[in-house]
Amino acid sequence: MRFPCPQAGEGARFRRRYKLDLISPPALAACFWDRTMTGHLIVTDEDAIRLITLRRPEKKNAITQDMYRGISGAIDTAQTNPAIRCIIISGGPGVFTAGNDLEDFLKDGTSSADAPRASSAVKFLYSLVHNAKPIVAAVDGIAIGIGTTMLFHCDYVLASTTATFSTPFIHLGLVPEGASSLLAPRAMGHQRAFELLVMGRPLGAEEARLAGFVNAVVAPGHTETEARKVAREICALPAEAVAISRRLMRLPPEELTRRIDQESHLFGERMRSTEAVAAFKAFFSRKKG
Numbered sequence: 001m002r003f004p005c006p007q008a009g010e011g012a013r014f015r016r017r018y019k020l021d022l023i024s025p026p027a028l029a030a031c032f033w034d035r036t037m038t039g040h041l042i043v044t045d046e047d048a049i050r051l052i053t054l055r056r057p058e059k060k061n062a063i064t065q066d067m068y069r070g071i072s073g074a075i076d077t078a079q080t081n082p083a084i085r086c087i088i089i090s091g092g093p094g095v096f097t098a099g100n101d102l103e104d105f106l107k108d109g110t111s112s113a114d115a116p117r118a119s120s121a122v123k124f125l126y127s128l129v130h131n132a133k134p135i136v137a138a139v140d141g142i143a144i145g146i147g148t149t150m151l152f153h154c155d156y157v158l159a160s161t162t163a164t165f166s167t168p169f170i171h172l173g174l175v176p177e178g179a180s181s182l183l184a185p186r187a188m189g190h191q192r193a194f195e196l197l198v199m200g201r202p203l204g205a206e207e208a209r210l211a212g213f214v215n216a217v218v219a220p221g222h223t224e225t226e227a228r229k230v231a232r233e234i235c236a237l238p239a240e241a242v243a244i245s246r247r248l249m250r251l252p253p254e255e256l257t258r259r260i261d262q263e264s265h266l267f268g269e270r271m272r273s274t275e276a277v278a279a280f281k282a283f284f285s286r287k288k289g
Contacts, residue, residue, distance in 0.1 A: 041070040048085035048235040049228065050078050050133075053092055060098035060142065061091045068120035072127040079132060085239055086231040087131070089154070090138040091147075093221045096163070099145025102283065121146070122264050125178050128153040129256045132243055134234050138223035139163045139205075139214075148196075149178035151213055152187055155246065156234075158227050159205040160220040166202035172283070173275030175266050179259040182251070187213045 035044045040056035052074045054061040063071075071089075078084040091097050100121065128135075128150060137151050140160040148165040151157050159165075169176050176184075176197045184193035188211045195201050196211075208214040218226045234242065270276050 039066050041067055043074045048083060049088060049231045050084045051088045053090045054097055060095050062098045062101045064101045065120040068124040072124045075127040075131050085235040087133050087135045088138060088227045088231055090224050093140055095141035096139040096143040097147035098142060099147050125260050129253045134246060136227045136231050138227035140220060140223040146178055149180035152180055152183035156230050157214045158216050158218055158223045159208060159214045160223050161205055161217055162220045163205040164202050165208050167197050168200045170198055171200050172279045173273055174270045175263060177263045177267050179256045181263060182259045
């Protein structure tokens with residue numbers, strides 16, 4: 001039997017509720033889900049499911065370099081853990097992610113160094129590409145930039161009725177990333193992908209479902225619950241057959257990493273362009289105003 005982790009200060013009441021004082025400490029330890037929290041990221045192992053939750057609500061889950069490293073680590077370590085059969089990525093209730101932390105963006109855009117763009121973000125994308133476990137995404141609220149493009153690497157996407165998907169790269173003087181220039185047209189067709197990636201028009205949840213990259217639309221606040229149901233369904237299937245079938249359906253990792261490298265190089269160049277620097281300065285001026 002498994003129990004959720006008690007919240008701080010609830011230990012005694014929690015033990016009484018589940019009569020845990022009658023269980024030996026080693027056996028008791030085995031009854032709880034493994035849970036770690038690093039910075040703005042919570043990683044929880046629930047039986048055969050690894051749940052990765054972004055927890056930076058005050059910044060709408062904008063992803064920092066530390067968060068990218070944490071997500072990559074959670075995905076990478078799942079590869080060598082046979083007990084983990086499925087991964088869920090969630091932003092919690094109300095927001096998925098506002099994308100990259102724009103403070104880092106502005107710093108990179110004004111830098112004169114010819115360094116690869118946001119190496120931790122690229123490492124995260126590599127982790128998605130080389131991941132062999134099915135990924136379920138639970139999107140409640142906004143999914144901006146990489147919050148949308150990462151979904152093309154997922155196997156099943158749930159969205160709340162309030163979810164919106166947008167990729168304002170061109171409006172910021174940039175180019176698409178995350179191999180989305182390859183995966184989005186493959187999933188949606190060229191015209192719809194052009195509308196999303198180049199024109200920057202946002203999609204609602206039902207529009208995204210009709211476009212083909214969202215599987216199901218659910219009520220707000222229920223995406224994580226429904227994602228767990230989907231993950232348990234996947235975990236109940238024969239693991240080897242799932243892995244082989246998934247591999248057959250996906251593009252070769254080498255092709256995806258080549259496109260990520262190509263996009264990343266162009267993205268880095270664009271970050272230092274006059275267009276991008278002006279766009280970011282205008283954005284922060286509006287934000288301060």
